[in-house]
Amino acid sequence: MELIVSLAALAVMSLLWLIWQLVKAKRFTRFKQQIETDLKAKVIENIKEELEHTRSEIFPNNLCHEEAAILYWTQYKSRILHAALNREIIDQQWLTDTGNLRNAQHLFFVERQYLPIARVNQEQV
Numbered sequence: 001m002e003l004i005v006s007l008a009a010l011a012v013m014s015l016l017w018l019i020w021q022l023v024k025a026k027r028f029t030r031f032k033q034q035i036e037t038d039l040k041a042k043v044i045e046n047i048k049e050e051l052e053h054t055r056s057e058i059f060p061n062n063l064c065h066e067e068a069a070i071l072y073w074t075q076y077k078s079r080i081l082h083a084a085l086n087r088e089i090i091d092q093q094w095l096t097d098t099g100n101l102r103n104a105q106h107l108f109f110v111e112r113q114y115l116p117i118a119r120v121n122q123e124q125v
Helices: 002-053 063-074 077-086 092-097 101-110
Strands: none
Touching: 002 063, 002 077, 002 101, 063 077, 077 101, 092 101
């Protein structure tokens, strides 16, 4: 009898853990959708404004440059988020307030190969 009760308790705990994992996965998916729907348009607008303001003979920033920059920065969710943070469209406080700080950390970890490469000191090479 004790064996059945302990197995039932283990089964319930396992089921609760799986439900919690499903809730976390749904929150992460909603966060990625929010990046796509809310932040992507703001990042694109900011890129266009920046390229327009920095246009010169040395940096023509024509339509081809604009399309390439937009493609690069909006190709992956982590790059959109990275651009939004760097361009101060959002800040860490926004991530904390919306409950997405952990999701952002997870996204950066999962898509780390798509983030801009950090400069390496010559001494490290």
